[in-house]
Every structure is written in C-alpha cells, then in structure tokens.
Amino acid sequence: MTTGISPLVRTALAAVAMAAALAGCSALPSAPGAAKACGSSFETFERDTLYFGRAIPSGGQVSDAEWTGFLDTTMTPAFPQGLTVIDAAGQWRGVSGDVVRERSKLVVLLHPRSEKDDAAIASIIGTYRQRFAQEAVLQERQSVCVRF
Template identity: 85%
Template sequence: MTTRRATLSAVRVALAAAGATLALAGCGTLPPPGSGGARACGSGFETFERDTLFFGRAIPSGGQVSDAEWTAFLDSTVTPAFPQGLTVIDAAGQWRGVSGEVVRERSKLVVLLHARSEKDDAAIAAIIGAYRQRFAQEAVLQERQAVCVRF
C-alpha cells in the first residue's frame, strides 16, 4: 500500500494470501507459551522468515501502475533478489494517506520465504525503496513472521 497503515478491503484477500502461502510451506509447531517467541519447528521442518510486501498500484499524481510496469518491476528488481522463488497475489486494498483521504486501489502482495540473513534484509529494503521511488509511493507495507517450512 502507499501508507504504513495499509488494510485489506476484504477478508477473502487475507484468506487467499494465507492459502497461497500455506500451499508453499507447511505449518510447524507453534512456540510454547512463555518461550519468548522462539519457534521450535517439528521434525522435517526448517525455520524461515516469511515477508509479505504490499504494493499499492495507485500513483499519487494520477494513474495506476500498469500490468506491464508491474511485470517489468518484478522481473528487474524482485526476481533477481529472490531467484529461489516467490508468490505474487492480486489484492484490493485501501489506506488513509497523509492527505487524510481514504484511497482504494488495486494491489500486489509478494510473499517471500527465506532463511533470515542480512543479505535478504538488505534486498527487501532495496526492493521497497526501488518501488517507492519508481512509482512515487508513500510507503510499501512489510509484514514479517517466523515460520516453519518444508519443501
């Protein structure tokens, strides 16, 4: 989205995102209460990070990020940073920008599963920065969770 406080316009979008992510990764054992958040993955699972990036497609000065522009950004910026794979989900979102107006817009969610590393953190920051600059966005929402996966 184009603000730090992005929200999805429909529960079905969130369910679709969760379903698509679960199709790629199995769920492991949740950490026991009081464990300080440390994740203990079950047998056969690995601990990964799941970063979901929310890209709003409305351009503040007018217009939309076209399908061709999105594909070019994905091919030139996101895929080279995460060649091992990713998931792209079409979404509809809304947010309240600095102007105070509620904006509804088409969006893309990119789900990245990766081992936690400074290299990947820097790559994600570069992707967000490139999108913000190229399409004059206020922000790109990033959500991060530790997950258990098996391939």
C-alpha cells in the first residue's frame, strides 16, 4: 500500500515530529502576554521552521556548495547557538499557477523570542530570496517548551 508521500518527505516529516517530541514541547499560545504553560523545568522558546526551495526559477538548482556557503555566511552567524537542517522534497503552487516540485532544505531554529532574532530571520529570508531569485521562503512559528 502506498500513501503517495515520497520516502524523503516521510523521513523529513518524521524528523520534524521527533524534534518536537524531544523538545518536550506542547503548543503554547503565541499571543503577547500569553500565560506561561511550560513545566517548572522548561523554558518558553520559539520554534521557527524555514522552508528553502532549491529550484532557481530561471533554471538550475541551488547547489550543495551554494547552500553550504549560505549556511556558513548568513545563517550560522545569525544563530551561532545552533540550528537543524533537514533535507526534503517540496511541492507548492507559485504565482504563475504552476506546481513546482523541488529539492528543499528545512531549517529549524529554537530560540527565546526577541526582536533581534525576528530581524535576523527576516534578513536570512530576504538574503536567500535575493541571492537565489526565490519567489518565497515559508516561515512557520510555534511557541514551545524546551529543556536542555
């Protein structure tokens, strides 16, 4: 029996689910001033997942070397405390109406909520979009409970 989900996508989804479970998280309201729902040994953090497509609209792909360069020069300096990169296969409908299927990278960032980190994430997204002529980079945010 097949589900129509590629093994690569299934693996990426399982990794994201595992990261959430290992973080000991439960979804928290993201609204400012929301009551703290973390247990006494947990801290409230934000989990941002960024979805980077690697297809370049004018043709070609963001190469492994180009991705590593972007990671080293843009992402790591912004989040030196750490991040997780997951290989994935993505699919989405662009503004042209065409379905785009492409190799992708998911980057998971766990961090305390701050204007500095919000600005860093916006800069990372803007830099990737400009450097690789991307129409969009998806950002997903959840409040989570973590313990190190």
